[in-house]
Amino acid sequence: MTLHARLLDRIATRDAQVAIVGLGYVGLPLAVAFAEAGFPVVGFDTSAARVAELAAGRSHVEDVADATLRAALDAGMRVTTDPDVLADVDAISICVPTPLRKTRDPDLSHVLAASEAVAERMRPGQLVVLESTTYPGTTREVLVPLLDARGLTVGEDAFVVFSPERVDPGRTDWTTRTTPKVMGGMTPACLDVGTALYAAAVDTVVPVSSPEVAELTKIFENTFRAVNIGLANELLLMCDRLGLDAWEVIEAAATKPFGFMRFTPGPGLGGHCLPVDPHYLSWKLRGLDYTARFIELASEVNTSMPRFWLRKVQDALNEQGKAVRGSTVLVLGVAYKPDVADLRESPALDILALLDEKGADVQYHDPHVPALQHNHMALTSVADLDVALGAADAVLLVTDHAGYDPARLAASTDVFLNSRGPVPASDHPDPEHPGGHA
Numbered sequence: 001m002t003l004h005a006r007l008l009d010r011i012a013t014r015d016a017q018v019a020i021v022g023l024g025y026v027g028l029p030l031a032v033a034f035a036e037a038g039f040p041v042v043g044f045d046t047s048a049a050r051v052a053e054l055a056a057g058r059s060h061v062e063d064v065a066d067a068t069l070r071a072a073l074d075a076g077m078r079v080t081t082d083p084d085v086l087a088d089v090d091a092i093s094i095c096v097p098t099p100l101r102k103t104r105d106p107d108l109s110h111v112l113a114a115s116e117a118v119a120e121r122m123r124p125g126q127l128v129v130l131e132s133t134t135y136p137g138t139t140r141e142v143l144v145p146l147l148d149a150r151g152l153t154v155g156e157d158a159f160v161v162f163s164p165e166r167v168d169p170g171r172t173d174w175t176t177r178t179t180p181k182v183m184g185g186m187t188p189a190c191l192d193v194g195t196a197l198y199a200a201a202v203d204t205v206v207p208v209s210s211p212e213v214a215e216l217t218k219i220f221e222n223t224f225r226a227v228n229i230g231l232a233n234e235l236l237l238m239c240d241r242l243g244l245d246a247w248e249v250i251e252a253a254a255t256k257p258f259g260f261m262r263f264t265p266g267p268g269l270g271g272h273c274l275p276v277d278p279h280y281l282s283w284k285l286r287g288l289d290y291t292a293r294f295i296e297l298a299s300e301v302n303t304s305m306p307r308f309w310l311r312k313v314q315d316a317l318n319e320q321g322k323a324v325r326g327s328t329v330l331v332l333g334v335a336y337k338p339d340v341a342d343l344r345e346s347p348a349l350d351i352l353a354l355l356d357e358k359g360a361d362v363q364y365h366d367p368h369v370p371a372l373q374h375n376h377m378a379l380t381s382v383a384d385l386d387v388a389l390g391a392a393d394a395v396l397l398v399t400d401h402a403g404y405d406p407a408r409l410a411a412s413t414d415v416f417l418n419s420r421g422p423v424p425a426s427d428h429p430d431p432e433h434p435g436g437h438a
Helices: 003-012 027-038 050-053 066-074 084-089 109-121 136-150 188-199 213-244 246-253 277-286 293-319 345-356 386-393 406-411
Strands: 019-020 043-044 078-080 091-093 126-130 159-164 181-185 205-208 328-332 361-365 372-376 375-378 394-395 416-417
Touching: 003 188, 019 027, 019 084, 019 109, 019 136, 027 066, 043 084, 050 078, 078 372, 084 109, 084 205, 091 109, 091 188, 109 126, 109 136, 126 136, 136 159, 136 328, 159 188, 159 213, 159 361, 181 188, 181 213, 188 205, 205 213, 213 246, 213 277, 213 293, 277 293, 293 345, 328 345, 328 386, 345 361, 345 372, 345 375, 361 375, 361 386, 394 406
Parallel strands: 019 043, 019 091, 043 078, 091 126, 126 159, 181 205, 328 361, 328 394, 394 416
Antiparallel strands: 159 181, 372 375
């Protein structure tokens, strides 16, 4: 029996042992999904503190409830800091971060370290799946040479696939199991094995012709969103100059039943994907003497939004005869998206820093984030929102958590700005300011 046939047989009988490298927002839900599908699963992470918490049944990922984690552990899932477990499994999924450097260039240090750890322990007959978002060519140029150096022939001795994560933290409608899984193999045999494994744990697998297609698919998905959000943000900037309400324009445009997709402006981009992923493609193309113009322009617009909202706070306070310096400014919501505690790349952090630089007395409220540290600032969420609203000189809604009612907020303070939607009209609207307050 060939290694290919043997691995397929072990997958079909659920005897294939699966290892997940990296137990963060991507890796932990994936580990649980494979455990729920009946596979023996071991999760590997370099953080001893994280592994200890998980082993005790305490999840740090909002999408995995403690009870769900404990059920997976009871079913036999293990977690460890010992990389040698990778030598004993049949399939390995690499789910490590791919951040940007300060120069906006890709930081593949986590992928490289994980790939080296896998390659050092690789034996014939194993499948390796890279899930970390990266530029087209990473699987072929970074992972495969490490296996070649071990004398393993990809497609015969070892099977290599790229299958991008598509996690959207906080969603309940689309989960690791229900979100279609794009998959590109180095060879047809690689794709065959990878598809068989993931089809046992997720509802839909979408095979493509190569790892490069799968790598670019993920980046294009997020570039599409980043560019369209950039367009919506630029509409807000233009409407600000024209004295029009951008949200009224968007709502009117959205009544067209075809040819329009609704995107809305905001305080900027946040999260682990949208502010980062397009730059991987832009960086790759610069090496090919090509400028990804839409990516660069969208990034320019999106990263300017915190300063736009700083200026709106300044203008609103000026209308009250107040300066930003010395004024109490309350920021509502600091997570990067509604109803999660995730601060990664949150534009609220930039807004807090900008207000602090201008000398404001900065406060924030977020029901999901009790405390935060950013640059030199260490802040705690205000305990009593009603009291804070009454005491603030200006209030800026940055993250529209479900518990925030813009109409109530606008009625509770003299200066209220909403970066996520229209400001409810006051009882005596100013015709020169169609948005209402501020």
